[in-house]
Amino acid sequence: MRRRCGKAGNEPVWQAANRLRRSALPPHLIGWLLDDSSLTRWLKQACNGRFAVRVLRQGWTVPMSCETAALKLPLRRRAMVREVLLLCDDVPWVFARTVIPKRTLGGPGGRLAFLGNRPLGELLFRDPRVRRGRLEVSRVTPALLGVESTQAPVWGRRSIFRLSERPLLVSEYFIGELPPWPGERSR
Numbered sequence: 001m002r003r004r005c006g007k008a009g010n011e012p013v014w015q016a017a018n019r020l021r022r023s024a025l026p027p028h029l030i031g032w033l034l035d036d037s038s039l040t041r042w043l044k045q046a047c048n049g050r051f052a053v054r055v056l057r058q059g060w061t062v063p064m065s066c067e068t069a070a071l072k073l074p075l076r077r078r079a080m081v082r083e084v085l086l087l088c089d090d091v092p093w094v095f096a097r098t099v100i101p102k103r104t105l106g107g108p109g110g111r112l113a114f115l116g117n118r119p120l121g122e123l124l125f126r127d128p129r130v131r132r133g134r135l136e137v138s139r140v141t142p143a144l145l146g147v148e149s150t151q152a153p154v155w156g157r158r159s160i161f162r163l164s165e166r167p168l169l170v171s172e173y174f175i176g177e178l179p180p181w182p183g184e185r186s187r
Protein backbone atom coordinates (compact mmCIF):
# COMPACT_ATOMS: atom_id res chain seq x y z
CA MET A 1 0.00 0.00 0.00
CA ARG A 2 3.14 2.21 -0.03
CA ARG A 3 2.29 5.32 -2.00
CA ARG A 4 5.05 7.57 -3.13
CA CYS A 5 4.63 11.28 -2.97
CA GLY A 6 6.30 11.06 -6.26
CA LYS A 7 9.61 12.37 -7.44
CA ALA A 8 10.38 15.99 -6.89
CA GLY A 9 7.93 18.02 -8.90
CA ASN A 10 4.95 15.70 -8.87
CA GLU A 11 4.50 15.49 -5.12
CA PRO A 12 1.24 17.02 -3.93
CA VAL A 13 2.06 20.64 -3.25
CA TRP A 14 -0.23 21.71 -0.44
CA GLN A 15 -1.21 25.32 0.01
CA ALA A 16 -3.06 26.80 2.98
CA ALA A 17 -6.64 27.31 1.82
CA ASN A 18 -6.92 30.65 3.59
CA ARG A 19 -4.01 32.01 1.56
CA LEU A 20 -5.40 30.96 -1.80
CA ARG A 21 -7.29 33.36 -4.00
CA ARG A 22 -10.76 31.91 -4.61
CA SER A 23 -10.28 32.71 -8.28
CA ALA A 24 -7.52 30.05 -8.27
CA LEU A 25 -10.08 27.36 -7.40
CA PRO A 26 -12.70 25.81 -9.68
CA PRO A 27 -15.94 27.66 -8.88
CA HIS A 28 -18.05 24.48 -8.66
CA LEU A 29 -15.70 22.99 -6.01
CA ILE A 30 -15.13 26.01 -3.76
CA GLY A 31 -17.75 24.97 -1.19
CA TRP A 32 -16.62 21.35 -1.25
CA LEU A 33 -12.95 22.33 -0.81
CA LEU A 34 -13.24 25.04 1.81
CA ASP A 35 -16.06 24.05 4.16
CA ASP A 36 -14.60 22.65 7.38
CA SER A 37 -17.65 20.80 8.66
CA SER A 38 -18.29 17.12 7.86
CA LEU A 39 -17.84 16.25 4.21
CA THR A 40 -19.90 13.10 4.75
CA ARG A 41 -22.85 15.18 5.84
CA TRP A 42 -22.76 17.30 2.66
CA LEU A 43 -22.21 14.27 0.42
CA LYS A 44 -25.26 12.59 1.92
CA GLN A 45 -27.30 15.75 1.32
CA ALA A 46 -26.10 16.08 -2.24
CA CYS A 47 -26.59 12.42 -3.09
CA ASN A 48 -30.25 11.89 -3.81
CA GLY A 49 -29.53 8.18 -3.95
CA ARG A 50 -27.60 5.81 -1.75
CA PHE A 51 -24.44 7.11 -0.07
CA ALA A 52 -21.84 4.50 0.87
CA VAL A 53 -18.25 4.14 2.07
CA ARG A 54 -16.18 1.48 0.30
CA VAL A 55 -13.01 0.60 2.21
CA LEU A 56 -10.23 -0.06 -0.27
CA ARG A 57 -7.47 -0.72 2.25
CA GLN A 58 -6.86 -0.27 5.93
CA GLY A 59 -3.59 -1.42 7.42
CA TRP A 60 -0.16 -0.62 8.76
CA THR A 61 2.35 0.88 6.32
CA VAL A 62 4.93 3.64 5.98
CA PRO A 63 3.01 6.77 4.89
CA MET A 64 4.03 9.04 2.03
CA SER A 65 6.91 11.33 3.00
CA CYS A 66 4.64 14.38 2.72
CA GLU A 67 2.24 12.72 5.21
CA THR A 68 5.03 11.79 7.59
CA ALA A 69 6.21 15.40 7.51
CA ALA A 70 2.71 16.81 8.10
CA LEU A 71 2.28 14.56 11.16
CA LYS A 72 5.83 15.24 12.34
CA LEU A 73 6.50 11.50 12.50
CA PRO A 74 10.00 10.01 12.41
CA LEU A 75 11.06 8.91 8.91
CA ARG A 76 9.86 5.42 7.97
CA ARG A 77 7.65 5.21 11.09
CA ARG A 78 4.64 3.02 10.17
CA ALA A 79 1.09 4.23 10.73
CA MET A 80 -2.39 2.91 10.09
CA VAL A 81 -3.54 4.07 6.64
CA ARG A 82 -7.20 3.92 5.61
CA GLU A 83 -8.19 4.44 2.00
CA VAL A 84 -11.84 4.67 1.04
CA LEU A 85 -14.13 5.68 -1.77
CA LEU A 86 -17.20 7.71 -0.89
CA LEU A 87 -19.92 6.75 -3.33
CA CYS A 88 -23.29 8.00 -4.44
CA ASP A 89 -25.32 5.20 -6.05
CA ASP A 90 -22.04 3.27 -6.52
CA VAL A 91 -20.42 6.19 -8.36
CA PRO A 92 -17.14 7.31 -6.71
CA TRP A 93 -17.27 10.97 -5.76
CA VAL A 94 -14.38 11.18 -3.27
CA PHE A 95 -11.20 9.20 -2.60
CA ALA A 96 -10.12 9.69 1.00
CA ARG A 97 -6.86 8.64 2.65
CA THR A 98 -6.40 8.88 6.40
CA VAL A 99 -3.09 8.39 8.20
CA ILE A 100 -3.40 7.47 11.89
CA PRO A 101 -0.21 7.30 13.98
CA LYS A 102 0.06 4.43 16.46
CA ARG A 103 0.00 6.89 19.38
CA THR A 104 -3.37 8.24 18.21
CA LEU A 105 -4.83 4.73 18.22
CA GLY A 106 -3.52 4.32 21.75
CA GLY A 107 -5.81 7.05 23.06
CA PRO A 108 -9.54 7.67 22.62
CA GLY A 109 -8.91 7.17 18.89
CA GLY A 110 -8.65 3.41 19.31
CA ARG A 111 -12.09 3.05 17.72
CA LEU A 112 -10.66 4.38 14.44
CA ALA A 113 -9.08 0.99 13.83
CA PHE A 114 -12.51 -0.66 13.70
CA LEU A 115 -14.55 1.79 11.60
CA GLY A 116 -15.28 -0.65 8.82
CA ASN A 117 -17.56 1.06 6.30
CA ARG A 118 -18.89 3.60 8.76
CA PRO A 119 -17.80 7.13 7.72
CA LEU A 120 -14.88 8.48 9.73
CA GLY A 121 -16.64 11.83 9.95
CA GLU A 122 -19.52 10.37 11.93
CA LEU A 123 -17.01 9.54 14.69
CA LEU A 124 -14.93 12.72 14.47
CA PHE A 125 -17.68 15.33 14.30
CA ARG A 126 -19.70 13.99 17.19
CA ASP A 127 -16.74 13.94 19.60
CA PRO A 128 -16.28 17.23 21.52
CA ARG A 129 -12.61 16.37 22.12
CA VAL A 130 -11.86 16.66 18.38
CA ARG A 131 -10.26 19.77 16.93
CA ARG A 132 -9.68 20.33 13.21
CA GLY A 133 -6.58 22.13 11.97
CA ARG A 134 -6.34 24.38 8.95
CA LEU A 135 -7.37 23.16 5.51
CA GLU A 136 -4.80 22.84 2.76
CA VAL A 137 -5.59 22.43 -0.93
CA SER A 138 -3.75 20.67 -3.73
CA ARG A 139 -4.21 19.41 -7.26
CA VAL A 140 -2.80 15.96 -8.04
CA THR A 141 -2.87 13.33 -10.76
CA PRO A 142 -5.05 10.38 -9.65
CA ALA A 143 -2.27 7.93 -10.57
CA LEU A 144 -0.21 9.41 -7.73
CA LEU A 145 -2.98 8.28 -5.38
CA GLY A 146 -3.19 4.81 -6.86
CA VAL A 147 -6.84 5.23 -7.77
CA GLU A 148 -8.30 4.30 -11.14
CA SER A 149 -9.87 7.51 -12.26
CA THR A 150 -9.54 10.03 -15.04
CA GLN A 151 -6.00 11.00 -15.83
CA ALA A 152 -6.95 14.64 -15.45
CA PRO A 153 -5.63 16.26 -12.27
CA VAL A 154 -8.10 16.29 -9.38
CA TRP A 155 -8.51 18.78 -6.59
CA GLY A 156 -7.99 17.65 -3.02
CA ARG A 157 -7.84 18.98 0.47
CA ARG A 158 -6.26 17.79 3.69
CA SER A 159 -6.30 18.70 7.35
CA ILE A 160 -5.08 17.35 10.65
CA PHE A 161 -7.71 16.38 13.22
CA ARG A 162 -6.63 16.12 16.83
CA LEU A 163 -8.45 13.75 19.16
CA SER A 164 -7.39 14.65 22.70
CA GLU A 165 -4.32 16.28 21.10
CA ARG A 166 -3.44 13.11 19.19
CA PRO A 167 -3.29 13.75 15.42
CA LEU A 168 -4.59 12.03 12.33
CA LEU A 169 -4.21 13.34 8.78
CA VAL A 170 -7.27 13.23 6.52
CA SER A 171 -6.88 13.85 2.79
CA GLU A 172 -9.90 13.96 0.46
CA TYR A 173 -9.75 14.07 -3.31
CA PHE A 174 -12.75 14.96 -5.47
CA ILE A 175 -12.46 12.36 -8.21
CA GLY A 176 -16.07 12.41 -9.42
CA GLU A 177 -18.41 14.89 -11.04
CA LEU A 178 -19.93 16.40 -7.90
CA PRO A 179 -23.17 18.38 -7.92
CA PRO A 180 -23.21 21.90 -6.51
CA TRP A 181 -22.25 22.05 -2.84
CA PRO A 182 -25.54 21.88 -0.83
CA GLY A 183 -24.23 24.38 1.71
CA GLU A 184 -24.82 27.24 -0.71
CA ARG A 185 -28.56 26.71 -0.23
CA SER A 186 -28.28 26.93 3.58
CA ARG A 187 -26.24 30.17 3.62
Ligand SMILES: C=C(O[C@@H]1C=C(C(=O)O)C=C[C@H]1O)C(=O)O
Nearest residue numbers: 038039040084096118119120121
Ligand atom coordinates in the same frame (compact mmCIF):
# COMPACT_ATOMS: atom_id res chain seq x y z
C1 LIG B 1 -13.67 13.36 7.95
C2 LIG B 1 -14.77 12.93 7.36
O1 LIG B 1 -14.92 11.58 7.05
C3 LIG B 1 -15.04 11.20 5.70
C4 LIG B 1 -14.99 9.73 5.68
C5 LIG B 1 -13.76 9.09 5.63
C6 LIG B 1 -13.66 7.61 5.91
O2 LIG B 1 -14.69 6.97 6.21
O3 LIG B 1 -12.51 7.10 5.86
C7 LIG B 1 -12.60 9.82 5.34
C8 LIG B 1 -12.65 11.16 5.06
C9 LIG B 1 -13.92 11.88 4.93
O4 LIG B 1 -14.25 12.13 3.61
C10 LIG B 1 -15.91 13.83 7.03
O5 LIG B 1 -17.05 13.33 6.87
O6 LIG B 1 -15.70 15.07 6.98
